[in-house]
Amino acid sequence: MTKRALILVEGHSGIGLLYVKAARRLGLHPITLSANPTQYDYLMAEGIEAIRVDTDNLDALIHECARVRATFDISGITGFSGADESACVMASELCRRFDLPGPNPASIERCCNKFTQRQLLAKAGVPVPAYRLARNATDAERAAEEIGLPVVLKPVVGSGSSGVQLCRNADELAEHTAYLLGGDHIWRSSPSLLVEEFAQGAHYGAQMMGNAVIGISATGFGPPPQFVYRESIFPVALTDEEYERLADVSLSCLRALDLGWGPSNVELRWTKLGPIVIEVNPRVGGAPTPRLVQVAYGVDLVTEHIKAVIGDEWDLRRRHSYTAAARLLIADRDGTLEWISGDSQAAAVEGIIEAKFYVEPKMPIVRKGDYRDWIGHLIAVSPSFAQTTTILQDAVDLIDWSIAPFPTPSE
Known part of the structure; x- marks a missing residue:
């Protein structure tokens, strides 16, 4: 019998391992197509087949999938968000080419452009912050004047909060614009910026399937x-x-963007005017979200997504109801990590189900102002909100680390 393969376009440092393990549990052979497979440690650690290919080149991807199909039965194809979420678009295009279940590629592509997404949401009457498109410093300055400071300045295409910054005055706006357009920020498409009203209020995330x-x-x-x-x-x-x-607001986003196949997540803030949509992402939320949903509700988003990808019926029934919480540990300065303490004690706290560091002593720490600043995380679970938050804080209080500043040139 021919083996059934699951094609994964690119990998993911946070949830990629969850996908390959879930694929294997479902009897699938995971194969990763990546421009640089070596950047994903779990591929080698788990013995996952990987093929090096330009994942920005649809023809090259089609060619590799055709080669895989000579040996395997390709049961499904999906992709992970990268620097510009192009892998999600490419995966949906491949699903269309090989007649496999998947989202509408045009919908995914429109959603991944933050300016286009804003336009579609606003046209449908979905509440969004005031926004303007900027292609240069003059555009950004004019947009901030029209919207009113403070504003949020971000790349039109990107993920993981990369390049996103609150600009509280004209100097910060000019400085961050110069950074984004000056060559330090990595662009995989034509540089363009979104200048956006700073929506203030509690932040929420809706996970959807x-x-x-x-x-x-x-x-x-x-x-x-x-x-x-x-x-x-x-x-x-x-x-x-x-x-x-x-x-209701989250579901209205799916209608406005013609989504509704597979996973998505919506970020919102509750302002004085009510819920405002900050962003819609046509994918499973990044780590540690899938783990939190699983321990809180008993719903495995990753497994159910793969079932959809291969045409099986998914099961979104909640099996229990607990409160799960995660704390991401963030580096407080640049430098060389000298030591970490308390991680084993934190892991031993009753109710802590994960205590993980992504770094080791002697490693250099260079903060980027996004998800790459995380150095570890803790996850706690209990029957109640109050108990879970107490458990989590007690564990966090046990952890400490030291980062020595990098030597100055004179040293």
Whole structure:
């Protein structure tokens, strides 16, 4: 019998391992197509087949999939978000070419452009912050004047909060514009910026599969001006009316963007005017979101996504109801990591189910102002909101580290 393969376009440092393990549990042979497979440690560690190919080249991807099909039965194809989420678009195109289940490629591509996404949401009456497109410093300055400072300045295409910054005054706006357009920020498409009203209020994330809202989390960030995720908790403490409002707005996003196949997640803020949509992502939320949803509700988003990809029936029924929370540990300075302490003690705290560091002593730490500033995470679970938050904080208090500044040139 021919083996059934799952093609993964690119990998993912946070949730890629979850996908290959879930694929194997479903009897699939995972194969990763990547421009640089060596950047994903889990591929070698797990013995995952990887093929080096230009994942920005659709013809090259089609060629490699055709070669794979000579040996395997390709049961499904999906992709992970990269620097510009192009892998998700390419995966959906491949699904169309090989007559496999998948989302509409045009919908994914429109959603991955933040300016186009804003236009479609606004046209459909979905509440979004005021926004302007900018291609140079003059455009950005004019947009900020029209919207009013502070503003959020971000690349039109990108993920993981890369290049996203709060600009509280004209100097910060000019400085960040110069950074984004000056060659330091990596662009894989024509540089363009989104200048956006700073929507102030509690931040929430709705995790969705198809047209169903699986759960809504409360999320928090590290200190401004960056937006580095720091914590997340499922389920969020909301009244029934508040939950329904967030869920209704999230579902309206899917209709406006012609999504609704497979996974998606919607980021919102609850402002004085009510829920405002910050961003819609046509994919499973990054780590540690899938793990939180699984321990809180018993719903494995990754496995159910793969089932959709291969044409099987998914099961989104909640099997239990706990409160799960994660704290992302963020580097507080640049330099060389000298030591970490308390991680084993934190892992031993009752209710902590994960305590993981991504770095080791002697490693250099260079903060980027996005997800790459994470050096580890803790996950706690219990029957109640209050108990979970207490467990998590008790464990966090046990952890410490030291980062020595890099030597100056004179040293």
